[in-house]
Amino acid sequence: MGHLVYSLQSVVRLSDKIVILSLSFIIIVSFGQVGVNAYQTHANAFSRAGDAHMIDGFSPRFKSMSLFQSDTLGESRKVTLEPVYSGPVGIIPTHLSIDKIGVDTFIEQVGHTANGQMGVPENTDQVGWYKHGKKAGSQGQAVLAGHVNDRQGPSVFYRLDELEKGDVITVTDDAGEMRQFAVVSKTRYPYDTTAIDEVFGPTSKQRLNLITCIGEFDQTARTHSERLVVFAEQIN
Amino acid sequence: MKKMKGLVVLSLVVLLMSLLQLPVFASGHNAMVRVLHASPDAPAVDVYVNGEVAVENASFKDITGYLELEAGSYQIAIHAAGSDEAVYEQEVAVEADTHYTVAAVGLLEDGFRLEAFADDLTVDEGKSNIRVGHLSPGSPAVDVGLIGGDSLVEGAEFFAVTDYLTLDPGTYDLEIRAAGTTDQVLDLSGTTLEANKIYSAYAVGADPSSLDIVLVVDDAAQAPEAMPQTGFETTTSMMMPLLVGLLSVGALGLFITKRRAIKR
Numbered sequence: 001m002g003h004l005v006y007s008l009q010s011v012v013r014l015s016d017k018i019v020i021l022s023l024s025f026i027i028i029v030s031f032g033q034v035g036v037n038a039y040q041t042h043a044n045a046f047s048r049a050g051d052a053h054m055i056d057g058f059s060p061r062f063k064s065m066s067l068f069q070s071d072t073l074g075e076s077r078k079v080t081l082e083p084v085y086s087g088p089v090g091i092i093p094t095h096l097s098i099d100k101i102g103v104d105t106f107i108e109q110v111g112h113t114a115n116g117q118m119g120v121p122e123n124t125d126q127v128g129w130y131k132h133g134k135k136a137g138s139q140g141q142a143v144l145a146g147h148v149n150d151r152q153g154p155s156v157f158y159r160l161d162e163l164e165k166g167d168v169i170t171v172t173d174d175a176g177e178m179r180q181f182a183v184v185s186k187t188r189y190p191y192d193t194t195a196i197d198e199v200f201g202p203t204s205k206q207r208l209n210l211i212t213c214i215g216e217f218d219q220t221a222r223t224h225s226e227r228l229v230v231f232a233e234q235i236n
Numbered sequence: 237m238k239k240m241k242g243l244v245v246l247s248l249v250v251l252l253m254s255l256l257q258l259p260v261f262a263s264g265h266n267a268m269v270r271v272l273h274a275s276p277d278a279p280a281v282d283v284y285v286n287g288e289v290a291v292e293n294a295s296f297k298d299i300t301g302y303l304e305l306e307a308g309s310y311q312i313a314i315h316a317a318g319s320d321e322a323v324y325e326q327e328v329a330v331e332a333d334t335h336y337t338v339a340a341v342g343l344l345e346d347g348f349r350l351e352a353f354a355d356d357l358t359v360d361e362g363k364s365n366i367r368v369g370h371l372s373p374g375s376p377a378v379d380v381g382l383i384g385g386d387s388l389v390e391g392a393e394f395f396a397v398t399d400y401l402t403l404d405p406g407t408y409d410l411e412i413r414a415a416g417t418t419d420q421v422l423d424l425s426g427t428t429l430e431a432n433k434i435y436s437a438y439a440v441g442a443d444p445s446s447l448d449i450v451l452v453v454d455d456a457a458q459a460p461e462a463m464p465q466t467g468f469e470t471t472t473s474m475m476m477p478l479l480v481g482l483l484s485v486g487a488l489g490l491f492i493t494k495r496r497a498i499k500r
Binding site for chain 2: 016019020023024026027029030031033034076077078079080081082083084085086087088090110112113115116117118119120128130132133134135138139140145146147148149150151157189191192193196197199200201202203204205211212213217222223224227
């Protein structure tokens with residue numbers, strides 16, 4: 001320490017001062033950036049919350065109170081109710097494979113983050129199915145999201161952009177029931193797009209949509225600048 | 237003059253930016269329409285929308301999947317299955333972003349018509365929603381409730397579809413009884429309602445003796461507010477500042493040592 005103080009005192013020339021000052025400045029900025037990044041990463045890790053559960057009491061509402069006496073009704077009968085779906089019945093997808101881009105992975109169930117985004121899988125080598133949306137193979141748009149990368153490098157949907165029209169996507173459920181989809185189109189959206197309905201909204205078609213990040217990493221928004229959505233429709 | 241040019245360029249840039257920021261209007265804002273055949277004496281039917289066949293061979297108690305239609309008015313024609321001639325025609329108006337069930341109700345001979353009502357495919361997380369439709373032209377007003385217990389729906393008459401009731405998921409011993417009495421018409425004990433599903437129980441049939449229930453179920457469907465966060469900033473980009481910082485430390489150390497050496 002004494003040496004350093006001595007050294008600094010011994011440096012008097014203006015050019016030397018400038019060199020030392022600028023180098024110190026670079027050191028502070030660089031480490032500051034690393035520090036801020038570490039802090040934000042840490043903070044982000046805690047911003048994800050589970051889905052809120054609302055538990056209300058049982059409170060039936062009464063439609064009307066008209067009290068017409070009945071006509072002849074006859075004997076009572078027992079009817080067992082079998083619920084019917086009004087369109088094709090979907091599956092809860094638990095496994096995904098896309099031969100074209102070497103994807104063969106399990107599917108987690110994801111909901112919303114605290115700030116209303118679609119959730120993402122815990123494991124960056126797996127994908128997440130949006131559980132508040134449609135089942136795969138039912139009328140509407142079932143949605144899977146996968147990471148393009150993690151801090152170490154490429155993740156499950158790193159090659160999603162390579163998918164072309166006609167490429168086949170296969171999902172199965174726990175019982176081994178399978179649904180196959182063929183890519184029909186792909187679109188890039190800004191990360192804060194308001195066109196959410198195009199990806200999640202109703203349609204009479206049986207769609208499976210895959211989402212990942214694409215574009216440059218936006219330092220201000222702390223996220224990739226765009227999202228890639230691959231739209232696929234059921235083929236069997 | 238130079239200032240003016242700059243101003244023009246700037247305003248042009250701002251204009252372009254604002255154009256790029258225009259909201260993208262989704263193409264998916266359509267009406268979703270499905271058809272329920274609830275006319276007990278009508279044969280299997282085909283349904284035509286503005287002259288185009290949309291549904292083929294729907295029988296009594298069948299419900300179709302959703303058709304996607306742009307908001308507006310449509311001429312809906314009912315044909316006997318396979319026939320070119322319409323037995324009934326009616327105009328039905330639909331709005332964007334709304335789901336509808338269009339029920340063919342009444343007897344073919346008397347009071348046949350289409351009734352359109354909106355479906356709500358959302359439910360509070362972990363709950364079940366159920367509504368009841370009285371689509372049996374010859375049946376009197378009914379109550380629906382727990383066997384020997386409280387009513388959920390009172391005094392439903394043909395034609396009526398109730399609002400949705402929110403219930404905890406579970407198995408309910410329900411019955412249909414003559415309105416305002418304890419006279420059971422149908423025993424629906426053991427009806428199971430699952431969480432995050434929406435049920436529509438339609439009472440159909442010409443009269444009480446042929447009364448039956450079509451229980452239509454839908455999975456709740458929501459959309460998130462925003463796209464998922466499916467990427468991270470890679471470590472490589474943080475390596476740069478770290479590297480620069482470390483190099484600068486080295487350079488500073490070296491510089492000072494050198495200077496000291498020279499001074500000596």
